[in-house]
Amino acid sequence: MNKKVLISILVTLVLSLIIYYFTLPPLNPSAISFWLYIVTILAIYYIISTFINVSVPSRISFVKNRMNIDFKLGKLIFVIPAIFIIILIVNLICSPIFNANSYANRIEVLENKDFTKDIPEVDFNMIPLLDKESSQKLGDRTMGSMTDLVSQFYVSDLYTQINYNNDIIRVTPLEYADMIKYFTNRGEGIKGYITVNSVNGEAKLVRLEKGMKYMPSAMFFENLNRKLRISYPTKIFGAKSFEIDNEGNPYWIVETLSYKGIGLREEVNGVIVLNPITGSSKWYSVKDVPKWIDHVYNAELIIDQFDNWGEYKNGFFNSIFGQKGVVNTTEGYNYLAMNDDIYLYTGVTSVSSDESNLGFILTNMRTKETHMYSIAGAEEFSAMASAEGVVQDKKYRATFPLLINLNNRPTYLMSLKDNAGLVKMYAFVDVVDYQKVTTSDSSLGIEEAARLYLNDAPSDTTTNLEEEMQIKNITSAVIDGVTYYYLTDSNDNRYSVSIKVNKNLLPFLKSNDVVKVKYKNNNQIRTITEINVKN
Numbered sequence: 182m183n184k185k186v187l188i189s190i191l192v193t194l195v196l197s198l199i200i201y202y203f204t205l206p207p208l209n210p211s212a213i214s215f216w217l218y219i220v221t222i223l224a225i226y227y228i229i230s231t232f233i234n235v236s237v238p239s240r241i242s243f244v245k246n247r248m249n250i251d252f253k254l255g256k257l258i259f260v261i262p263a264i265f266i267i268i269l270i271v272n273l274i275c276s277p278i279f280n281a282n283s284y285a286n287r288i289e290v291l292e293n294k295d296f297t298k299d300i301p302e303v304d305f306n307m308i309p310l311l312d313k314e315s316s317q318k319l320g321d322r323t324m325g326s327m328t329d330l331v332s333q334f335y336v337s338d339l340y341t342q343i344n345y346n347n348d349i350i351r352v353t354p355l356e357y358a359d360m361i362k363y364f365t366n367r368g369e370g371i372k373g374y375i376t377v378n379s380v381n382g383e384a385k386l387v388r389l390e391k392g393m394k395y396m397p398s399a400m401f402f403e404n405l406n407r408k409l410r411i412s413y414p415t416k417i418f419g420a421k422s423f424e425i426d427n428e429g430n431p432y433w434i435v436e437t438l439s440y441k442g443i444g445l446r447e448e449v450n451g452v453i454v455l456n457p458i459t460g461s462s463k464w465y466s467v468k469d470v471p472k473w474i475d476h477v478y479n480a481e482l483i484i485d486q487f488d489n490w491g492e493y494k495n496g497f498f499n500s501i502f503g504q505k506g507v508v509n510t511t512e513g514y515n516y517l518a519m520n521d522d523i524y525l526y527t528g529v530t531s532v533s534s535d536e537s538n539l540g541f542i543l544t545n546m547r548t549k550e551t552h553m554y555s556i557a558g559a560e561e562f563s564a565m566a567s568a569e570g571v572v573q574d575k576k577y578r579a580t581f582p583l584l585i586n587l588n589n590r591p592t593y594l595m596s597l598k599d600n601a602g603l604v605k606m607y608a609f610v611d612v613v614d615y616q617k618v619t620t621s622d623s624s625l626g627i628e629e630a631a632r633l634y635l636n637d638a639p640s641d642t643t644t645n646l647e648e649e650m651q652i653k654n655i656t657s658a659v660i661d662g663v664t665y666y667y668l669t670d671s672n673d674n675r676y677s678v679s680i681k682v683n684k685n686l687l688p689f690l691k692s693n694d695v696v697k698v699k700y701k702n703n704n705q706i707r708t709i710t711e712i713n714v715k716n
Contacts, residue, residue, distance in 0.1 A: 189230035197222050205410040207417045211440040216268060220261050268443045275442030277489075281497040284446060288486040290542070294552040296591055299543075301519070303585040303594075305627050309342065309349045309379030309518060310596060310604070312580045316340050316351045316377040318602055319384040323375060327386060330355070333362050336375055337397075341422045342516050342523060343475045349379045349518045354423050354431065354457075356398035363400055370394040370458070374423070374431055393431060393457035403460075409435060409453065412462055419449060420479035427473050431457055434474055437464065447485070449478055449549075470547065475523040477547045483525055484510050487542060487551065491529070507532045508539060511560055513581050522547055526584050528561055529553065537563070537681060538612075541584065556591055557681050557710075559615030564593045567615045568608035572597060577605055584612070588635055596623070609634035613701075613708060614677070646707075647699045649715060650674070655690055666690075668709075676700060678709035686712060 200221060206214040277284045311319070317340060324336045334355040342351050354374045357363040370392020377384045397405045409418060419436030426432065435453040440446060452470055455462035470477050491508035492500040500507055511528035518524070523546045528538040540555040559567070565579035575597075582593035590611070597606040597620065604623050607630040611617035619634035650670040657666045664680040666687050676698070680687055690696070699711040 185233050186230065189226060189233055192229050193222060193226040196225050202407075205406055207410075208414045209417055211443060212417050213268075213444040216264060216443065220264060223260060272442045272445055275445050277493055277497050277500075280441075280446075281493040281500075283441070284489040285493040286490075287446065287448060288483070288490055288549065288551055290487065290490055290551050290553050292553045292555070294554050296554045296556060297586060297589045299552060299554075300584075300586040300591075302589070303587050303631075305631065307349060307380065307518065308583065308585065308594070308627065309516070310583075310594075310607075310627065311351075311377065311379045311382055312596070313340050313342075313351065314580075314602055315382075315596075315598070315604065316379065316384075319377050319382060320351075320353060320375045323384040323386055324355075330373070330386075332358070333366055334358055334371060337423070339423050340377070341424055341476060342379065342518075343424050344518050344521050344523055345376075345425060346427055347521070351377045351379055352423060352425055354393065354396065356396060360400065363398065366392075367394065367399070367403065371396060374425070376425075387429060389431070389458070391458050395433075395455065395457045395460045405433060405455075405457070408460060409455065409462075413437070413453065413464065416453070416464070418453075419447075419482070420476075422476040422479075424474060424476065426471075433457055434476055436477070436479065447482060449482065452477055467549075472521075472547075475546055478544075478549050480514055480525050480546075483544050483546075483549065483551070484514065484527060487529075487544075492532075504532055510542070511538060511562075513561055515581050515583055516546075517543065517584065530560060537679065539681075554591075556612060557679060558591065558612035559593070559610065561593070564610040564612075564615045565595060567618050568595055568597065568610055568620065571608070571618050571620050572606060575605070576600070579608060582610070587631065592634075646702055647697070649695060649697050650676075652690060652692055652694045652696065654692060674707060676707045676709050678712060682709060683712050686714065 201218070204214070204218065206212065206218040209215055317338060320336050320340070324331055335358050337353045337356050340351040340353045342349065345352070352374060355371045357366065357371065372392040373386050373388045375384065375386055394403050395405050395408045396403070399405065402408065402411065405421075417438040417440070419438045421436075422434045424432055424434050433455040435455065436449050437451045437453060439448050439450045449467060451464055451466045452474065453462050453464050454471070454474070465471070467477060488509050495506055499505055508529050509532055511530050514525055514527040516523050517526050525544040525546055526541060528541045530538050538558050538560050540553055540557070542551055542553045544551040561582050564582055568579045569577060577597035577599055580596045580598065582595045585592050585594050587609070591613070593610040593612055593615075595608050595610070596604045597608055599605050606620050606623055607627055608618060608620045609630065619630070621630040621633050652668055653671050653673070654669040655666060657664055666678050666680070668676040668678070670676070678687065695715045697713050697715055698709050700707040700709045
């Protein structure tokens with residue numbers, strides 16, 4: 182082999198290993214970072230091999246060297262765009278334009294589920310009232326009281342919500358405060374993690390007999406990402422979460438991903454469970470994941486897959502032009518704990534909707550089983566604004582709602598916090614009619630807040646009643662961008678109905694029209710869930 186070629190290869194190899202050490206791309210051709218790495222290596226080789234052949238210029242050799250450089254750079258300029266052109270072609274073939282059904286089928290959605298049958302009546306001893314922000318404040322306060330640790334470590338902002346032996350908690354590890362603290366503590370490792378009970382706010386530092394060494398803040402080959410890459414060079418890593426098993430032993434839970442094309446149609450195919458104390462790890466397929474693990478799928482991926490289902494279930498072109506039946510998730514999400522699992526909750530709305538939901542989904546974060554509940558109601562941020570409006574003089578901020586079954590009715594529960602992030606009040610908002618709001622001081626307790634709400638809230642409305650009615654009066658009002666109609670029948674019964682129920686009929690109704698309605702008997706005002714002209 183030509184000596185100059187050998188030198189070019191060796192120099193390229195050394196530089197490639199250095200780049201790999203810092204960037205850690207997966208050696209997997211379905212990952213875009215793999216091809217960026219390959220392109221970088223090619224560029225390094227071409228540049229080195231080009232200039233290593235340049236001799237001390239003379240008038241004649243200068244021309245030869247210049248021609249040699251131009252020729253090799255010309256090949257480089259051709260090869261690199263060719264790689265990206267091939268990637269673009271492959272991804273176009275694998276895109277939703279030609280594979281709409283495959284994108285829609287990434288997640289199975291069980292529609293028209295019964296809320297009151299699936300969601301048990303709320304148990305306030307199992308409601309995670311503390312959000313992540315409040316948990317972080319409690320964790321930081323706990324860490325601040327540990328004088329032997331506070332100067333050496335800081336609290337990670339992960340705060341993974343898990344179901345731990347029937348307690349709903351958030352758990353997060355400590356991390357090395359900086360590089361110097363890593364070198365002075367790496368012998369013993371990080372000897373603790375923090376748990377915050379999401380129900381009662383109890384925060385504590387759990388000390389470990391043996392310290393955790395394989396952490397994101399560690400360096401060299403104890404760095405978590407580097408340890409994972411060396412152990413699994415071809416795996417594509419997704420979201421990482423920190424969890425503890427039923428005995429309180431800490432683990433890193435790392436998604437592994439698969440793609441179609443290059444970086445398209447992402448799916449979780451398994452998880453790596455890594456012991457941060459010993460560094461031992463094992464990969465599990467999604468069907469074999471241990472039951473104590475709560476987070477196999479991350480929230481962003483589930484939301485992306487549901488949005489693909491909502492957009493493409495009736496074909497790609499329908500998602501752009503007709504948009505029949507096209508739905509998306511609303512902004513924001515929260516978690517519920519049920520049946521020893523953690524569930525993702527988020528609302529569902531039409532792509533052309535006003536500020537209201539068509540329903541919501543609950544997804545098991547371990548199995549990805551997804552149920553959709555078709556309950557028209559307030560969009561979450563509208564409910565938050567409604568709760569904040571009741572106490573607008575205090576300028577409290579509402580947390581993202583928790584969805585609960587209260588008195589057999591879907592209800593939003595949220596905390597109202599002051600500028601310091603302290604919970605000052607609780608608010609209950611009816612999902613179907615977010616004008617029904619009750620707030621109470623947090624010092625009275627959540628059960629007292631619920632009692633006050635139930636005194637004003639409608640009774641069990643799970644059964645639709647049906648009748649024919651003759652309209653005596655009809656008026657309309659727009660509330661936060663949503664049009665509501667208010668009807669009185671010939672017997673002076675009063676009804677309310679959203680434009681969403683039948684937007685093709687309601688604007689044209691007038692006095693003396695006879696209609697068939699289904700409604701829920703909400704005491705003084707009946708809520709219409711279906712309305713049609715009498716045949």
